[in-house]
Amino acid sequence: MKFALLKDERIEATKGAKGICPSCGSELIARCGEIKIHHWAHKKKCDDHWWENETEWHRNWKNQFPSELQERIHKDESDEKHIADVKTSSGWTIEFQHSAISREERDSRDNFYNKLIWIVDGTRRKTDIKQFDNLMYDASTHFCNCKISNEPLILRIFSGYWLERFRLNQEWGSSKSLVLFDFGKSEVSYRDKYSSNKDLWLIHPSKDRTYITSFSKDSFIEMMNSSHSDEVYKMLLNPIKTKLIEEAEQEEKRIQTLAKPVRQRIGYIIGILRNRKEQEEWFDEFDEFDIKVASKILNNYVEALIRQGYSDEDIEFRLDGKKNNAIIQHKWTAWTDSMER
Numbered sequence: 285m286k287f288a289l290l291k292d293e294r295i296e297a298t299k300g301a302k303g304i305c306p307s308c309g310s311e312l313i314a315r316c317g318e319i320k321i322h323h324w325a326h327k328k329k330c331d332d333h334w335w336e337n338e339t340e341w342h343r344n345w346k347n348q349f350p351s352e353l354q355e356r357i358h359k360d361e362s363d364e365k366h367i368a369d370v371k372t373s374s375g376w377t378i379e380f381q382h383s384a385i386s387r388e389e390r391d392s393r394d395n396f397y398n399k400l401i402w403i404v405d406g407t408r409r410k411t412d413i414k415q416f417d418n419l420m421y422d423a424s425t426h427f428c429n430c431k432i433s434n435e436p437l438i439l440r441i442f443s444g445y446w447l448e449r450f451r452l453n454q455e456w457g458s459s460k461s462l463v464l465f466d467f468g469k470s471e472v473s474y475r476d477k478y479s480s481n482k483d484l485w486l487i488h489p490s491k492d493r494t495y496i497t498s499f500s501k502d503s504f505i506e507m508m509n510s511s512h513s514d515e516v517y518k519m520l521l522n523p524i525k526t527k528l529i530e531e532a533e534q535e536e537k538r539i540q541t542l543a544k545p546v547r548q549r550i551g552y553i554i555g556i557l558r559n560r561k562e563q564e565e566w567f568d569e570f571d572e573f574d575i576k577v578a579s580k581i582l583n584n585y586v587e588a589l590i591r592q593g594y595s596d597e598d599i600e601f602r603l604d605g606k607k608n609n610a611i612i613q614h615k616w617t618a619w620t621d622s623m624e625r
């Protein structure tokens with residue numbers, strides 16, 4: 285804790301000073317050692333267990349804001365109160381989270397503060413930046429075009445190996461507040477020579493896809509310190525929302541009017557299957573072939589690929605592979621099973 289109360293004044297820790305906790309009102313001792321940053325410590329445990337012992341990272345972030353905005357008491361309607369790391373003039377709470385936090389606790393803070401932004405320390409575990417790098421690399425080599433916008437940088441990624449192994453996303457993806465990761469001095473690079481250690485990163489999951497976008501730390505600090513702090517939220521999320529709507533419309537359009545080469549391939553596969561039934565060989569079991577079922581399965585397959593961001597060329601390529609599948613399967617049910625998988 286940086287500030288204690290002394291006769292209603294907020295004071296910083298100096299050797300020998302005494303003060304009381306602005307949240308629980310109990311006595312505090314100034315800790316002014318050589319190693320840790322100077323801070324106030326509770327004699328007895330604080331009632332407000334939400335605040336954490338500060339690291340340098342934590343204190344540095346808080347100090348980007350004027351002291352009167354730091355460690356502000358926030359009360360809700362039921363008079364529950366907590367110390368917010370920073371509370372801006374337009375009512376945004378910013379919490380700087382270094383240590384691990386349980387989902388329950390995170391959720392209760394999400395609910396307590398109605399306008400909350402988390403800044404999460406992405407340097408605490410060495411593996412986090414590695415996992416994020418892998419994810420960025422995955423986004424740059426993925427079969428589909430994952431970069432959907434340059435200004436602002438927006439990447440779209442579908443669930444897959446690296447996303448599932450990105451632990452920060454597992455831990456924070458379900459937060460209903462805005463969560464920004466700070467990877468400190470680590471450079472984050474992307475294929476078009478985009479490289480920066482001056483950004484905060486937002487990982488925004490939405491239905492079947494996840495968006496990644498960046499925001500300069502300097503602008504974030506500047507805007508949150510100004511009367512434009514509501515803009516940060518909009519600047520981060522509005523481009524993503526727009527993309528989401530655009531993509532959904534495009535996908536719907538593609539599904540409704542499948543490209544001709546795609547339709548032709550579907551027809552061709554159905555033709556193969558029908559032939560298998562008509563010219564039944566002794567080792568084939570295609571009696572149950574049903575043109576409606578075959579058509580539905582193939583259309584669902586194509587629809588799933590479209591929703592996964594596959595281009596028409598990719599889909600044609602995949603359907604060509606499925607042509608062979610229709611030739612080599614000896615059983616109708618084996619074919620339906622493999623397609624439905």
Ligand SMILES: [Zn+2]
Nearest residue numbers: 305308330331
């Ligand atoms: Zn206390």
